[in-house]
Amino acid sequence: MTMPVDHRDGPAHAAEQHERRADAAGPRFPGPDLAAFEAAAANVAAVARRTPMETSRFLATRLGVPVHLKCENLQRTGSYKLRGAYHRISQLSPEEQARGVVAASAGNHAQGVAYAARELGIRATIFMPVGVALPKLEATRAYGADVLLEGGEIAETLAAASAFAEETGAVVIPPYDHPDVIAGQGTLGLEILEQAPDVETIIVPIGGGGLASGVASAAKQRAAQLGRTIRVIGVQARNAAPYVPSLAAGEPVAVPVVPTIADGIAVYRPGVLNFEIIREAVDEVVTVSDDDIARALLVLLERAKLVVEPAGAVSVAAILSGQVIGSGPTVALLSGGNIDPLLMQRVVAHGLAASGRYLTLTIGLPDRPGQLARISELIAEANANVVEVLHTRHGSDMMITEVALKMSVETRGPDHSAHVLRILRDAGYDPVVGE
Secondary structure: OOOOOOHHHHHHHHHHHHHHHOOOOOOOOOOOOHHHHHHHHHHHOOOOOOOOEEEOHHHHHHHOOOEEEEEHHHOHHHEOHHHHHHHHHHOOOHHHHHHOEEEEOOOHHHHHHHHHHHHHOOOEEEEEOOOOOHHHHHHHHHOOOEEEEOOOOHHHHHHHHHHHHHHHOOEEOOOOOOHHHHHHHHHHHHHHHHHOOOOOEEEEEOOOOHHHHHHHHHHHHHHHHOOOOOEEEEEEEOOOOOHHHHHHHOOOOOOOOOOOOOHHHOOOOOOHHHHHHHHHHOOEEEEEOHHHHHHHHHHHHHHOOOOOOOHHHHHHHHHHOOOOOOOOOEEEEEOEOOOOHHHHHHHHHHHHHHOOOEEEEEEEEEOOOOHHHHHHHHHHHOOOEEEEEEEEOOOOOOOOOEEEEEEEEEOOOHHHHHHHHHHHHHOOOOOEEEO
16 A cells, blocks of 8 residues: 655545445454454553643644644653553563563663563663663662663664573563554554544654554454544654655665654664554655754643653644644644753753744954944844844954854744844844844
């Protein structure tokens, strides 16, 4: 089956696909069936919270339909990963459990495995990259796992975990490409339909595909059982989006991964089983830029009072960037909230800039007293706020009688930023807007 990857194919195309799939027996997808998802839900309930479903009037105005936020950022360990990790580990035989489990992760999967193993009384060894964020490292250790730092990149960390498993017999817990993991993550799909029975569209982040494949399959099977259809849209970070070319090729293909703030979904190749399910059960896959994601984080902070990590906010980024066409009540899944405070500081600043609320200006000035004071007066007259100033005489493109004033200015948005620039230019200055 060929899957659309452009949002312009829209809801009409999706509905047509739904009608073809939803026969009397319901849709048939690879991987877990509805009974397996229901069993996983009963199992996962032992540790996973039933996270809130919030309403967003701001996003509803943008999309033109009711929008709900499924707040899995408020889950134990800070993400949905606990669901799949717990379900997979709980299915191990007593002999396998005695050997312990091992995983490789830079964050959410590590914490999910560590927490799940602790709850089940099983020893867990977690391999993490050398440069992992300190809060994620400390949280994983706090859940009782033995943490080993190996490799500068996740590929090296994965290799170290595999070698450990071969040497010790520990069972590898994969982050997404396993039926038990998919069943655990898919419990979110059932939960969404229980909390928002009228939902017609679900927007879900995609990395390797464990969450998207589970949610799409479980939700569509449940919806068919109820005699209705649901549209599922997957979202990837544009700098790490292997599903788009993979779906076009009809098989998983690898792509180079460019650095992205959404590191939680930055993978170079889809999971094998995940791809098969997503190809059949997800109606559209769209991508969002880092600027889109930064704006989404800012909106979630300001409008919903929610702290969400970049990977967890891509569903909202897809709405704000116009990648999603409104089609009935919509749920945007916020998959995680584990963000390093230092990264949050940078992302908020970037989000302000991307939203036109943070100007970085370079202004050439004659080297004489009073110029800095004059610029400050003009910006104050425009009701903007100077937050940082660098006054320098150094620069190869400057005359000896000139100085450069570099400053960061907070504004209320694009129109206000344009007003500030207009006031400076009317006063005879030539501000250059930069990064």
